Amino acid sequence: MKFLLFTFVGVHLLFLSSGKAIYRNDTSQRTFEEIKEEIAHYGDVAKAIIDLAVYGKAQNRSYERLALLVDTVGPRLSGSKNLEKAIQIMYQNLKEDGLENVHLEPVKIPHWERGEESAVMLEPRMYKMAILGLGSSIGTPPEGITAEVLVVTSFDELQRRAPEAKGKIVVYNQPYANYSKTVEYRVRGAVEAAKVGALASLIRSVASFSIYSPHTGVQEYQDGVPKIPTACITVEDAEMMSRLVSRGSRIVIQLKMGAKNYADADSFNTVAEITGSKYPEQVVLVSGHLDSWDVGQGAMDDGGGAFISWEALSLIKDLGLRPKRTLRLVLWTAEEQGGIGALQYYQSHKANISNYSLVMESDGGTFLPYGLQFTGSDKARAIMKEIMGLLQPINVTQVFHDGEGTDIESWVQAGVPGASLLDDLYKYFSFHHSQGDTMTVMSPKEMNIAATVWAVVSYVVADLEEMLPRS
Structure with missing residues (x-):
């Protein structure tokens, strides 16, 4: 009798010539069908997040929070007083929101003025x-x-x-x-x-x-x-x-x-968490960048991405959920100058790279999402497709290739699975880095949907029994 060996999420499958599989389970390893069944049980959680974000008391919250910041502070160029003011405001906001381990991680960033x-x-x-x-x-x-x-x-x-x-x-x-x-x-x-x-x-x-x-x-x-x-x-x-x-x-x-270039300035990456209940040392990272160019308001690039990342943790906290792994929000500094803040974060944290299950970055707009871009193994992609299926009620279920982002690039290149939102890039690049990047571009309803996707994906990945497989 002919056998073929296939490994999936740590499970060895012996295939008969007829195509029928015999599962050989190790103590800590499960079949993909078992993982699918586990994910299916998150249907009620996904519905609760959707109801809260799209129809409930959190409706339009990320939009209103963003508008308050950018109307008050304005654009946030690397090295500017505006950026440092925004960082201090966000530090206070995250503490007042009841998130855990809120802190600032110092970095050096470029300072240029036009x-x-x-x-x-x-x-x-x-x-x-x-x-x-x-x-x-x-x-x-x-x-x-x-x-x-x-x-x-x-x-x-x-x-x-x-x-x-x-x-x-x-x-x-x-x-x-x-x-x-x-x-x-x-x-x-x-x-x-x-x-x-x-x-x-x-x-x-x-x-x-x-x-x-x-x-x-x-x-x-x-x-x-x-x-x-x-x-x-x-x-x-x-x-x-x-x-x-x-x-x-x-x-x-x-x-x-x-135009003048000055000595590098002091700045911070802004961090907040929901600490994991079972594997607190393991991390799902959710992120966007707080800096912007010095034109417009930096509302779309990347205020929207930063604020739906905050909103994802707020939604999960508001529902009294605590995943097995730590959900870590990072608001990056000096992304526009080449991911400077994120690179320094990576250098500081890469010793624990084996504990990162997924890194997520929203930096392509928060218009109505088409789905999720993802970079990872075929096994991890199959799991992500199942998770995205939980978002059928808002009709955002597709998983595309090439999860990307300047601020998560180092992690993805080192083999950590990465995810980013995909939406209308033609519209995005019509306003990108221009005076037109203001709150007028933003839609509260579309931000609700984007935040929902971000919250469901980050929570389920953080709460699964195993980390996403890297091979």
Whole structure:
């Protein structure tokens, strides 16, 4: 008789040639069917969370909490007084909410300020353009930089036209493909322009849609390459300049930027917990980042993600639930500068990496979720699909690939299962890093649904008898 050996969640299955399975159970190992049955028992808990968050007394709470913070504090740039004020407010909020082990973990973060900035077209006509300097950019001399423009649509075109770039301001009018591909022009634009002798670079905003709105973001200099000032311009102005040069017009721009980089500042990751009842040393981490860029209110990026993460713990606490594992909320600092706060957290806590069952980050908007993105083993994915099935009453049950997030990246790369929310990214990147990122973008009903997904997933994973399998 022919046998095939298959292992699932620590359970060895011996398959007969007919396909019928014989289970060989070890004392502490269970079949997937047993795990499915365990998850099914959380139907009442999921319903209670849904009722409380979507229809009950917690309805719209995450939206109202967020609005209070961002209306009061405003945007929260790394190194700014606004960010540190927001951290202190959240520290008090979490304590007053009755969460446990509320504390601040110190980190060092970048401190950059944009100062006054302007870009004026002098030829072929006088025209003041909207710009936003890019994070960590240097400033111009006080008198600014006045130079002719070279417009390109790609790095390849810049290389082909390298002899034309020396002494000019390079304008990138790259088409928007998707964020991960197009953002390379924002991140590397200044370096590539400097390599061919440009004096400055202006990058078409990385945006899925524009109503004359520049979108800022981080950019990176490279050792051995001259640092030049760099800013983003609107989609409309990038396309307009491209049309002008295609007709043979000469464009001259005067760029002034008062941007400055300062010594690293003191800041904190903000932490709160519901301590586990049976395995308190084991952790399900739920997170979003508290910092933002210095435009708009930082409501969508990432106020929404931070506040549904807080709301997840609030909902669980309000229902008197205490999972077997510790639920740990972390509100990250300096995500926008490359996950600085999260990287320092990882370095401080990675010795206990074997105790992390799941790391969750919401940093892609809190619009109506399509489902959950997940990175992990096939066995863990099967479990997550069962858990998401508990959310059938709100019709958010899908499990997609590639659970991601700057702040959980180190954990996921080290093999810890990771999850993130997936929703309307076209809408998200229409407002991302712009003056349009305000509470007007947010929907209380959609935040209720997002918080519900976050609460159900985090609670059930934290309360299962075993951690999510990593292989």
